[in-house]
Structures are given as structure tokens and as C-alpha cells.
Amino acid sequence: MRQNRKIKFGDVPAGVASTRSEELRHRKRERVGRPVSVEYGSDEGSEAENERIASGERTVDMGKIRLRARQLASVRESLPVYQVKDELLAQIKPSKVCVLIGETGSGKSTQIPQFLMDTSPKGIAVTQPRRVAAINLATRVAEEHGCVLGREVGYSVRFNNVSNKRTKLKYITDGMLLRELMLDPMLSRYSTVIIDEAHERTILTDLLLGFLKDLVFNKRQNDQFQVIIMSATLDADKFSQFFNNAPIFFVEGRMYPVERLYLPQPVEDIVDTVTKTVVQLNQTEPTGDILCFLSGQEDIDKIVDMLAKLAPILPKEAPILVPVPLYAALPSHVQMEVFKKLKPNQRKVILATNIAETSITVPGIRYVVDSGLRKVKVWRHQLGLSTLLIAPISKASAAQRAGRAGREAPGKCYRLYRESDYLKLSDNTEPEILRSDVVSPVLMLKKMGVNDILKWHWLENPGRDSLVAALHQLYSLNALNDRGQITELGQQLVVLPVAPHLAAVLIRASTLGCLGPVIDIVACLSVDNLLMSPPSERRDEVNEQRRETCKLGSIHGDLVMLKELFDLFNSFADIDEKKDWCRQLCLNYKGFKDVERVRRQISEYMKMLKMDEADSETDFDATLVLKAFVSGFITNTAIGMPDRSYRTLATGDLVSIHPSSLLFGQRKPAIMYIEYVYTVKGYARAVSAIDLEWLQEVAPHLLGTREKV
DNA sequence: GAGCACTGC
Secondary structure (H helix, E strand, O other), X not given: OOOOOOOOOOOHHXXXXXXXXXXXXXXXXXXXXXXXXOOOOOOOOOHHHHHHHHOOOOOOOHHHHHHHHHHHHHHHHOOHHHHOHHHHHHHHOOOOEEEEEEOOOOOHHHHHHHHHHOOOOOEEEEEEOOHHHHHHHHHHHHHHHOOOEOOOEEEEEOOEEEOOOXXXXXXXXXXXXXXXXHHXXXXXXXXXXXXXXXXXXXXXXHHHHHHHHHHHHHHOOOOOOEEEEEEOOOOOHHHHHXXXXXXXXXXXXXXXXXXXXXXXXXXXXXXXXXXHHHHHHHHHOOOOEEEEEOOOHHXXXXXXXXHHHHHHHOOOOOOEEEEEEEOOOOOHHHHHHHHOOOOOOEEEEEEEOOHHHHOOOOOOEEEEEEOOEEEEEEEEOOOOEEEEEEEEOOHHHHXXXXXXXXXXXXXXXXXOOOHHHHHHOOOOOOOHHHHOOOHHHHHHHHHOOOOOHHHOOOOOOOOHHHHHHHHHHHHHOOOEOOOOOEOHHXXXXXXXXXXXXXXXXXXXXXXXXXXXXXXXXXXHHOOOOOEOOOOHHHHHHHHHHHHHHOHHHHHHEHHHHHHHHHHHHHHOOOHHHHHHHHHHHOEOHHHHHHHHHHHHHHHHHHHHOOOOHHHOOOOOOHHHHHXXXXXXXXOOEEEEOOOOOEEEOOOOOEEEEOOOOOOOOOOOOEEEEEEEEEOOOEEEEEEEEOOOHHHHHHOOOOOOOHHHO
């Protein structure tokens, strides 16, 4: 750390008032409700317990459940949204579509669906972008409603359906609702669909809104069918306009004021600035934990190290700083550290990525330190690769981060940028669909019978180039015919719970007779952070050990390595043995447990498509398996050049084997890779050695039209 | 000779 120059934040009071009113300015909406101070904790039910109850075990004590519901009634009644129940219902009722803005703590996600339960003729679906949110909400609402989870109130997420045909209110991830929509385009089970957290603008939410527009105004126009869009931010006009000027309602939340403080000058070194700000804040501010938002793991680890070193030598009058990292790649038991209660003379400092903005809510936060940065993955459809960039956040995101300090008491937010920089930020984060690969969305549209995807009523049109690139990809997979219609194969791909390219590999594998091992590999590929990067001092040793362990992988590449690792994982009978082995090779034990789950699911879906892995060859044949993969990743192939570099077959672009690959440093005539990412240069990840002759065999319809694909 | 934010089926 450089010489301890103090970090100065500008004069606050005026700035605070103006910023606050800035963020409130757009609220020229019909206001219902007034701010109320209540505690609204989220009691978490154990998932295992819920499953047991929902599976019909008759040890349920209904008396106890009803008593608990009565106890919760007073909490419910004090929620902002409850106070305006009748007024709100009277306004919502007559509209086929409405937009409801409810701030954090308003109780909209738990209460409004319950209000509608008695009058809704059929089921109510409430979508959530994340699984845990759907599960927690359903658990809470079942408790409030006084029923067993999975009966009148339930949930449906991947791997877990705790609902039945009679379930009236179902919390569901938007991915699962889309899946239901594919099977039943009318969504005939439901009379109300509530899209929650619409402001997050995930791809799946955007798609749902598009399909719902068609349903509510055309297909189920004369039916009793209602759509409610819930958003936490004020950018509701977009939704309203999209649904033919649907009415907008506003419910106030229960948030404490958060003072915003800015720096007078921009800073260069964010790691240094965050560290100094935390130390300074610790000495001057009363009790309360600190949450810092940073762009990624690298900066977080550096700050954690620095604070850990500084903590023992700081003045003893101030609380002792306890730094805690928080990002998705951390094992879950390490993530749980953020919830740990500390001694009274300690102060928790959480160094987090965007994961703390929406996915994980940490209690006890009074101070937020915001770097104003995040990492964002941007898809370049012209090049068929993705890049990971550090970018400034939006105003909406800055407000969300600041809000994390005001959940339990008034708080402060230290923004490590100037107020003038804040004012220059865009209002909202760019919708995900504009910076993503749209192969899968386009296939879904085709499945739903949309002919002209360029002119479809997209909530946000991804743009001609992006859509055309996706159409080409789908055509090259044989998912679309040359008239752009979905093929029999396309119908199969859309069902499988993996990306279309990987789905194509699965189908191909079943005809080649190697479905079993291919499911293993595809399951491994769909789990993040399965192979963890070893700490620098163990790097060479671990790499060597992995090469030793995976003899075939060292020749054929990473896909075959995954198969070898998964087989070995399964060969240990004892859990502790498995864990030891994972530690040795720096593998993620929980990751492999997830692989097993995904594997089971894929296997079930393949059976549904009448493809059975029992038909697989008994001996593992690496060539056969890689041929299956080439059929899905024909555009991700490159030829080895005399100067040791590789050039992509499709465009001739330079590509290098990523150093994390087992094939790194090896020369092969040709390679195929699952992912192509650009950082300092174009890197191929998950690389396999292939034979060029396979291309002719696997995809004769593509060779010769290469420049078009 | 690198370094991956986050989520979903």
C-alpha cells in the first residue's frame, strides 16, 4: 500500500439530497401505500424437509402449520403492499396486463400472488430468474398460507418439482416456465402469470414476455388470462409500452435512507483505494459491517490479503477487520462464511462480485463501498467468440448496490468515483440478449412456430447480424432446413437441457453408438469450475499429476480427460477417498456431484427421445466419441500451422490453445474446441485433437459452403 | 505460457 494519503469524499448533504431525488424523480406514478417499518425476515426451510413433506409423508402436523400461519399474519398485515390490498386489487383486476413497481421490502412477491389465489380460476405462476429465490419464496408463502409446501403452494425448478396438478400458486424459474410453454403453448393450466424481477432483463425473461404478449392479446384474448409484470426499478415504461400501454402501479418499499458519498477525483488503483477506504471507514464509523463491490476474483483476493495483513497492526480503538471474499467460484462452504456471526469487537468486510447485488443477500450491512465496476461477457457474433470485459455499471446497478446498506438501518454508500461520473452512467444495464449468443433463443422461436424471427415482436431485438449468425449456426447443425423451418432434429435439440451444439452431439452419439461416454462428457462440460486452477506453488505438480492420471486425455485432449476423471471419481467407493483424490488433483468435489445430477437428467431426456445409452459400445472409443463432438462443433475447428500456431477452419483467424488445456504446448495437425474466448489473444478452451478427414465424414453438407457459415 | 462476472434448462 502506498503512503497513507487519506481518501476524501466530497461534501455529502447536498449531494445526498440531490442524488436521492434524482433516483426518485421518475416516480410520477400513481402511488399507493406509504412507507412502513417492519421486519420481514426470510425464514429458510430446509429443502430436504420440504421434499419429504411434499412427497406425501403423512407425519404433517396441520395444527402446527396453521398456528405458524396465524403467527405470521400480523407480520404480513404490516407490509406496505398489504396496507393497500383492496385498492391495489381493484386496480389490477380489470387489466389483462399490468406493470407493478414494488421496491425492495414492499412484499410484492409474497403477497400479491396470495391475494389473487381465491379469485384466480386456474393456477398462478410466479417466475423468478434464480432457483433459490423460487424455492425460498414458495417455502415462505406456504408457511404464511398455512399449507404444506407442494400442495396449494409449491415450486418448480430444475432437478426439483415440488408441486402437483392441484397446486394453485407455483413459484417457478423462468427457464422452467419456458419449458412448460414449449410443451403447452397456451399455458392452459394457468389463468395468471406473474413475471417477477423483470427489470433484470435476463434472456429468458425477455423471451417469456414476448410469448406472453402473443398469448394475452391473441391466442387467449377471450379467455380469462392475466399477465402481471413486476419490477423493482422505475424503468417500467418499456414494459408498459410493449404491452400496448398497460397501466403502471407503484408500491412503496421499506428501505432506510442511504447516504451517497463520492470522490472528488477519479482513482487509478482500485485495489489500493478500496483498502484505504475500508481502513478509514473502520476508524471513523460506528458499528455495522461493510460490503465492497469489485469486478472479479483477482482484485478481491488481493484486497483480502492486504486487509488480513493490515488488521493486526491497525489502531486498537477501532473494531478488528475481518475480510471475507465472496464470488461464485468459491466452494459453497467458503461462501457461507459471510453469514457467520462475529465477536462484538470485530467488523466484517465482505469483498464481493456482482453475486452480492442480486443472488446473495448478506444481513447486517451498514456500509457499501462501490468500485463502480463489473465484469461482463460480451459475445461477438461476427467472430463467434466471447470476451470478458471490465465495464462501468449502470445507475440502476449503482442504486441496487447502495440499497444493500439500507435494509436494516440507515446506511452509507462510498462510491469510488465522482458524482459527475455517476451522472454519465447509463440508466439501465444493457439487456443480456443484446450481448449474447442467440442460437438457443432462435431455436425456441422456431419451435414456437415463429417464421420471420427478424420481425418478431422482440422486447429487445438482438439485431439482424446476430439473428442471421444464429440462423446459420442452426442450419449447420441441421436444426433448420434450407427454408428456415425447424427440422425433426431441431425438435429434439430444443428439448434437451444443454446448448443446441451439445444437444446435437448427444443425438449424433446415439447413432454412433457412444451415447454413454458422451453423456458423461457433456455433463462435465455443463458444470462450472469442475477443474479448479491450482494455487501457483502447486501448479506444475498438479498439472503433471493430471497428465499422469489421464493417459488418454494427454493424447486426445480435454474432453477425453473429463471422461477419465469422471470414471475415476466413480471408481472410489468411499466419500472420503473421493474428496482426498479431488483435493490432490485440485478438482471440485461438489462439482462432480452436480455432474452426476446433470448426467441423470440428460440420460432421462435421451430415453424420452427413445435413445438409450445401453446401446453404447462397451469399450471406450476416443475416436468415435470425438467424431460425435465434431458434428456439433464443426465451426470450432482449427488447423496446425508450421509456425506452431493454429488457424480456424472457418475464418482463418489465429487461435491458441489455452494454457489450462492438457494439449497446451503440443503440436497437433488439427484441433476442435468447445469454447473460443478472447482475452489478450484468441484462446481455444476444452481442446481435442482431431483428424481432418472426420470433417468430410461428419458434415459433408458444410464443406464447400464454408465461407457462408 | 493464462487467469472466469452471473444465471437458466
